[in-house]
Amino acid sequence: MTSAPGRRSSTFTRLLRHGFTDPSAAERLLDSPELATVRNDPVLLDALGGTADPDLALHGLVRMLEAQDGATDRQELLDTVIAAKPLRDRLLGVLGASEALAEHLARHPHDWQALVTYEPRDLHPGVEEFERGLADAADPVALRVSYRRCLLSIAARDVCGTVDVSETAAELADLATATLRRALALAEADAPEDAALCRLAVIAMGKCGGHELNYVSDVDVIFVGEAAGDADEGQALRAATRLASHMMRICSETTVEGSIWPVDANLRPEGRNGPLVRTLASHLAYYQRWAKTWEFQALLKARPVAGDLALGEEYTGALRPLVWKAAERENFVADVQEMRRRVVANIPAAEVDRQLKLGPGGLRDVEFAVQLLQLVHGRADASLRSGTTLDALKALAAGGYVGRADAAQLDEAYRFLRTLEHRIQLHRLRRTHLVPExxxxxxRLGRSLGLRTDPVAELTREWRRHTSVVRRLHEKLFYRPLLDAVAALAPGEARLSAEAARERLVALGYADPAAALRHLEALASGVTRKAAIQRTLLPVLLGWFADSADPDAGLLNFRKVSDALGKTPWYLRLLRDEGAAAENLARVLSAGRLAPDLLMRAPEAVALLGDGDGGGLTPRSRASLEQEILAAVRRADNAVQGVTAARGVRRRELFRTAAADIVGSYGTESQPAEADQGALVDLVGGAVSDLTAATLAGTLRAVVREGWGDTLPTRFAVIGMGRFGGHELGYGSDADVLFVHEPREGVSEREASEAANKVVAEMRRLLQVPSADPPLLIDADLRPEGKSGPLVRTLGSYEAYYRRWALVWERHALLRAEPVAGDEELGRRFVELIDPLRYPSGGLDEDAVREIRRLKARMESERLPRGADPKLHAKLGPGGLSDVEWTVQLLQLRHAAQVPGLRTTRTREALAAAREAGLVPEEDAEILDEAWVLATRVRNAVMLVRGRAGDTFPTVPRELAAVGRYLGYGPGHAGEMLDDYRRTARRARGVVEELFYGGQ
Incomplete structure (x- = not known):
């Protein structure tokens, strides 16, 4: 029956809202006779909308209903689904996630009853329960049906979140164990004479052995056979081989009910060329004489699962000591490294970026890193000997072999990647590790993981983020040069050859390993206490340097700092004893040129990196800075010494801010990278602006003190403009200012004016004296009449000028005016003077709006450097700083008189106020804020990396990579960074077109 147009439209909309992608087809299915009694029931529609794929779930439900024996069974199923939420969630959850299990339920329409029982979280089936579920399977076909029925219950608990991914993987391994046991029982029933001749043990390897199986995976096994009773060994092994082969066929062969999974015995000694079944003695002889490193690594997960379990325990008990001696083998680390490289090299090029398991940053990287550390440290620490990856990782962290933060990140990434792998395989129950295209x-995958706002984008972002984390941490753990020493044959024999050390350094990312070795030798050679501490620190520092885009620079800078401070008793003690100090120093020294250059001129500032829990990196208040600088000026003999002292404070505090910025961006083992990038931008902008204000206050005091003693003939104030007034200065920003004065009582205007002009000239001269410090340039071009106007005016002169002559651009510029130094009362009165100009009661007329738009276009056309890519220019490009700031400022000029929140000099505060006042839609405000924060961080990054200011991304690959690392992009992701910037800027430009150019 066709729905009426009106109802169809309403239903169509509801279906879209519930996540259906083909509402027309869904309407037809809902109108089918099978759903006649529930088609309008909101419970059903809501439940379907909660699945990974509502279209798939609805289609599967209709097929199940069609397959029921009659109307009574069909209605029983529907009534139960509608009435019982646990069943409804489980059944529809499976139907929406797995096309293959929906097919099974259509073929076996009563198997849905396996989902009726609801187990509390702490009552999950194990091997015995699964064995009971498979007990009635009398042949391979029946075994497949029973297996799928058990798989239904696992999948239902999985997709409904009743279990986490590790519990799901363990249940799958237990189901595989029960299946192997049932398959072996069927083989023995078919050949009882063979069963009587031998003892056969089935040893699970790989993920099954580690209790971490996938939905669809080869089940790796090794067979151990012994003669039973008085049987001949050769005869017994032949009987055991027939049983093992038959068992494998029962599981692996395809029938009318499909297959279960392949049983793979290629991990046995000699691989597929070796005998399928060996005696325990034969296994032991092989591993003692011929086994390769990877074979011992594989034995980490060996576990008896079927057949003669006592024989299986004998096997694992005999081989376990050999496993934990594997790290003593010659070239152990190199062998493991080479094996991993071979795996990656064999991935087809077209699949590398989609490989969840084998690709860089994939599951295998976590497993390899964990297994390597297990083999290295598990000889002496039995707590590390778990065959389950996540359990072993937890033990490694508990034992101090892996940093807790690293372990937590690896655990999170591994769980995400395994869950994604499970969901991919569950759909069609096919063995694959590729993310679909x-x-x-x-x-469907994104929704199955609970990502509902923008499932595709969110899934891709999370997947890339986790692989980036794994890739970085895998390299850090896997290639640490210390591993060779830890894995040496005996204490005292650990010494890397020069070639091996170079290989490790290259693996860590050092471009000049020969130079790196020279630095290491200079730092760590000798028998002094200093050298001993360095030998303790360096293996860890090398890993942190390797986490940057320029490990060579990090190591070189560390050597320079150590040479400068090596004889200082507190320096190495600080790095050794104060937690994050060494890691903070490594981050700072390898993040670019600015922070190391500042530190080299004041090495004692290293002490800031180890103050408690990072408190030493907290920027100081303006009042505190000003107090220190003014005290230094008072102690100075003259203005030059006073300004030199002020610049010394500025140098140290710039280092403090840069270090805080770098550490917040990179993160540390104990503290992940700063999630709120806007907070870092605000921290830097506020700190540098406060420091600039304090420096100007100190310079002003030094000049006045030398020229006039305690009192200048005129009151004098410095007004911050532009980014300075907005508390948004970057590391390389000029200080835009206005100067205002007012003669003191009894002082002529001429005398006062001469004094004020001398103060300005002397301040500019002293601050521009050549120095190795980052320059502090005073720019007064925003004054009335621009470069043509006087540098300093009286308050009355400003009032007269603004009353008669103020142009639109001058009123616009005053939006960010704020007193920063000098006479506070005069500064306050200046603000009172300009407030009516920048917050006009009548807003702006259209002529003024057109003028602002014209000025912006002219500025961008004249100032954008020739040859620069506008789309990557953080200041003047589309969606860059200029776009966002002029848009916000236009809103301020129009509405600040009526909206008090807009009366601020700070861009982000004004934007937030505009959003709260309804002047900017919330989504648009978020887009503009994100673009402004990103563009500001790009400019800060360029200054940190290159040591000089810039508004666009560097072209030198290593510098570009360093900017990427600061912005949170791992190695090889510079292109992704540029794409993300363009996308963010493009979205912001769209908002600017509407808000700034659209006449709103």
Whole structure:
């Protein structure tokens, strides 16, 4: 029956809202006779909307209903689904996630009853329960049906979140164990004479052995056979081989009910060329004489699961000591490294970026890193000997072999990647580790992981983030040069050859390993206490340097700092004893040129990196800075010495701010990278602006003190403009200012004016004296009449000028005016003077708006450097700082008189106020804020990396990579960074077109 147009439209909309991608098809299915009694029931529609793929779930439900024996069974199913939420969630959850299990339920329409029982979280089935579920399977076909029925319950608990991914993987391994046991029982029933001749143990390897199986995976096994009773060994092994082969066929072969999974015995001694079944003695002889490193690594997960379990325990008990001696083998670390490289090299190029398991940053990287550390340290620490990756990782962290933060990040990434792998395989129950390419598949996967706002984009972002974390941490753990020493044959024999050390350094990312070795030798050679501490620190520092885009620079800078401070008793003690100090120093020294250059001129500032829990990196208040600088000026003999002292404070405090910025961006083992990038931008802008204000206050005091003693003939104030007034200065920003004065009582205007002009000239001269410090340039071009106007005016002169002559651009510039130094009362009165100009009661007329737009276009056309890519220019490009700031400022000029929140000099505060007042839609405000924060961080990054200011991304690859690392992009992701910037700026430009150019 076709729905009426009106109802169809309403239903169509509801279906879209509930996540259906083909509402027309869904309407037809809902109108089918099978759903006649529930088609309008909101419970059903809501439940379908909660699945990974509502279209798939609805289609599967209709097929199940069609397959029921009659109307009574069909109605029983519907009534139960509608009435019982646990069943409804489980059944529809499975139908929406797995096309293959929906097919099974259509073929076996009563198997849905396996989902009726609801187990509390702490009552999950194990091997015995699964064995009971498979007990009635009398042949391979029946075994497949029973297996799928058990798989239904696992999948239901999985997709409903009743279990986490590690519990799901363990249940799958237990189901595989029960299946192997049932398959072996069927083989023995078919050949009882063979069963009587031998003892056969089935040893699970790989993920099954580690209790971390996938939905669809080869089940790796090794067979151990012994003669039973008086049987001949050869005869017994032949019987055991027939049983093992038959068992494998029962599981692996395809029938009318499909297959279960392949049983793979290629991990046995000699691989597929070796006998399928060996005696325990034969296994032991092989591993003692011929086994390769990877074979011992594989034995980490060996576990008896079927057959003669006592024989299986004998096997694992005999081989376990050999496993934990593997790290003593010659070239152990190199062998493991080479094996991993071979795996990656064999991935087809077209699949590398989609490989969840084998690609860089994939599951295998976590597993390899964990297994390597287990083999190295597990000889002496039995707590590390778990065959389960996450359990072993937890033990490594508890034992101090892996940093807790690293372990937590690896655990989170591994769980995400395994869950994603499970969901991919569950759909069609096919063995694959590739992330699909089609949007519909990605949407289903994203929704299955609880990502509902923009499933495809969110899934891709999370996947890339986790692989980036794994890639970085895998390299850090896997290639640490210390591992060779830890894995040496005996204490005292650990010494890397020069070639091996170079290889490790290259693996860590050092471009000049020969130079790196020279630095290491200079730092750590000898028998002094200093050298001993360095030998303790360096293996860890090398890993942190390797986490940067320029490890060579990090190591070189560390040597320079150590040479400067090596004889200072507190320096190495600080790095050794104060937690994050060494890691903070490594981050700072390898993040670019600015912070190391500042530190080299004041090495004692290293002490800031180890003050408690990072408190030493907290920027100081303006009042505190000003107090220190003014005290230094008072102690100075003359103005030059006073300003030199002020610049010394500025140098140290710039280092403090840069270090805080770098550490917040990179993160540390104990503190992840700063999630709120806007907070870092505000921290830097506020700190540098406060420091600049304090420096100007000190310079002003030094000049006045030398020329006039305690009192200048005129009151004098410095007004911050532009980014300075907005508390948004970057490391390389000029200080835009206005100067205002007012003669003191009894002082002529001429005398006062001469004094004020001398103060300005002397301040500018002293601050521009050549120095190795970052320059502090005073720019007064925003004054009335621009460069043509006087540098300093009286308050009355400003009032007269602004009353008669103020142009639109001058009123616009005053939006960010704020007193920063000098006479506070005069500064306050200046603000009172300009407030009516910048917050006009009548807003702006259209002529003024057109003028502002014209001025912006002219500025961008004249100032954008020739040859620069506008789309990557953080200041003047589309969606850059200028776009956002002029848009916000236009709103201030128009509405600040009526909206008090807009009366601020700070861009982000004004934007937030505009959003709260309804002047900017919330989504648009978020887009503008994100673009402004990103563009500001790009400019800060360029200054940190290159040591000089810039508004666009560097072209030198290593510098570009360093900017990327600061912005949170791992190695090899510079292109992704540029794409993300363009996308963010493009979205912001769209908002600017509407708000700034659209006449709103």
């Amino acid at each position: 089609h949007e519909a598949d990605l949407r």
